[in-house]
Amino acid sequence: MTAILTVDNVSHRFGSLWAVRDVSFSVERGELLGLIGPNGAGKSTLYNLIAGALIPTKGEIVFDGLKVSHWKSYRIARVGIARTFQIPKPYRQLTVVENVMLTAFQQESSVSRARALAIETLADVGLSDYIDVPVNALTVGLLKRLEVARALAMRPKLVLFDEIMAGLTPTEVSTMTKFVGGLPARGITVIWVEHVLYAIMKTASRIMVLNRGELIANGEPAKVARDPAVVKAYLGEEMNLA
């Protein structure tokens, strides 16, 4: 299996603050990679760098053989990277299905087929009841699921999930965990930033830990959970996470 994404010594600076510092890792095709870390660790910045919303101050990002470090986000989306936003960014004057149709247009050029694909994707995430509902009537939990639907309607090669579990009930967490866990089998590589550790522990084949912009751990979930550096980063004292 060749790496679908390689992040090579990437650093990014805001003013004098290095939000991401010398981060290097690669993601294999079909992997489900968890990305965790305390708040402010640089996870969103890393996502913005990969998805093209930011251009790294230093370093290279290679996706599917293409050097995408300096590409704008729409170009990166078109070659197959989808992402969700931590604070959902729906198109507020459109309906739920129309929101998903936008990304569906990457796959289908006709309005009716895009709508069909959008409806199918909405069914996948359990939003079939809301198809023609104006998006500004949705609660945060539903908006997060909409973010997932929008990302998946693109039939991406790689999807970056950003805390999609926040606001979900325990049953919903369980359903979503199973759902995301099944994505690699559908040919979608996943990087998953999540605070609900249960979900990642259950589904990820590998976990990376970011702290203060640096990658402090990168390995099997069980090992990472016991890594003292990781525990310290989260809790500041020794404790068992697993």
Next chain:
Amino acid sequence: MSTLGQLVLSGIFIGGIYALMSIGLTLIFGVLRIVNFAHGEFLMLGMYGAWAITQLLGLNPYIAAIAIVPAMFLFGAIVHQLIVRPGLDKPHLVVVFATMGLSIFMQNVALMIMTADLWDVPPIFNQSVAIGPFYFKAELLLGFAVTMVCTLLLQWLIRTTYLGKAIRATVQDGEAAMLMGIPVPRIFLITFAGGSALVGLAACIMMPLFSVFPTVGLNFVLIAFVIVVLGGMGSIEGALLGGICIGVVQSLSSYYVAPAYGQMFYFILFLLVMIFRPNGLLGQKGAATIGIND
């Protein structure tokens, strides 16, 4: 050479006065993150008021300021409560259209009441003051002096008082300011009303230099916008600097270039600033591109 000197200096003086007119606009822009498209009409209102007091009471516009400034403060407060505040939590085009509507409303009410005629006040000092080899109208110098005093006073207020700090905090980050316990809605009201009062003051010192007519606001508001973007949203020093630049540009271009094209200069200058330095010479980074109420 002395012509150049005369032009530059008078440009600086008139520029200072333009700056006074623009400080209100830049503060409102910086604090409330809206553009008051009726700003020029506030100026017009102040000018008509100054004219009326001068004509009816036999005073002069400078003394009229005692009444005009508080009156404009009150007017600004009313406009804020009735028109601006209801629009603040709606898409920004609501405030844009509402203030545009107010602008047209005021222009046409003025047209109906005062007719399209130009009104002036009789000259107050009938002499020119000499500074070195140059001569300037006393009203111009007095106006500039008022501007400088006012600007210094505002700067002092902004830096030392709680209100000033609250305003600066709101300019930087309205949400954070609110979370810190700053009564942001009240700051909005005070800023809007205060900005209007400043325009009223500017109107009083401009009345001896310009005629008033219903659409006088249009000429000056465009200048004010250019000054505000040049100087940076929310920056008082920026408004002063911008005002002086514009005053000098106007002074030089109306002499050396055909007067018709003179106006075109500010617009081109405005567009150039928008393209290359959208945050102005002294403004906050990202203000123009991150956007307002986006």
Next chain:
Amino acid sequence: MSVGVTHQSSGRRALPFFPRRGTPVSVIEILLLVVCVALTVVGLPQSLQDVAVLTFLWAGLALAWNIAGGYAGLISFGHAAFFGVGAYTSTILFVQAGVTPWIGIWCGAVVAGVFGALLALICARLRGPFLILSTLAAAEVVRIGALNWASLTGGPEGLSIPPVAAFTSMVFASKAAYVVMMLLFLLGVYAVTKFLEGSRYGYYLFSVRDDADAASAAGVNPLVVRTVAMALSAGLTGIGGSLFAQYFLYLDPTFVISPELSFQFALLAAVGGLGTAIGPVLGSFLITPMSELLRSYLGSQAAGLHLVIYSALLIVVMLYFPGGIAGALARLASRRDKP
């Protein structure tokens, strides 16, 4: 603020009463079309023909403005520049080179479209009031240029089209012909708008308007989308300008490229309902006749009274009915449709 929202109709209606985005036709649209065609064909009294001409023309122009302002979210107070550019291009071509306006208006549309694309590129990174002010400034630059480039545009004296009626010169003897012409213009722009709103490109427009970052993450290039929208809006506005020139037979930069005119397009679209197809039409149908009639009855007596009335109307509508007339009616209609 969204109107014309497609909502789940559990009971199948043959035709929605009020226009909805995505559904090609509604009862109201058919009604309005029938009324307009009837008035045009049956013929109006002379005095009302001018009103009809202007009502249809401004409706088409408000629709054109809406493509940029309502659909793309690019609020422009400089569209009169495109109006003027279109008008001057076709008129100069006709008066100085003998090119028939039937071809000239398309040239005007192209030139106006280019100006539109340029404006979009200049204002690419600007948002909110900065964008609005830039469009104002750009239009003023065009106006002052037109005013002073006398050899091309006739300067402050303006340009006239000889009032000799001939089909090839698009000058008509009867006002009724102009009413037809303007109605066709309105229908044309309306058709373009409806087509746009249901098309993939229309969705791109809405996404860029509502959240450009999210749109970009969905593979949409905001700059291209905005530029094309502005160019289209400008081109259509330019056609309106040319048609106006053929009707009025006289062009003068002070009116034709004025901020007042720019504002009028925006006002009609905003009061009628931004971001909908029927909105700008309703806006013009309501305001233009009122304005023209007020102007002719009150005349110079109360110069400015009609503007006092609409600016007050605008303020009230914007603050309490931000969706405009169309928005208010759509809400009423959806309440009716609910069981």
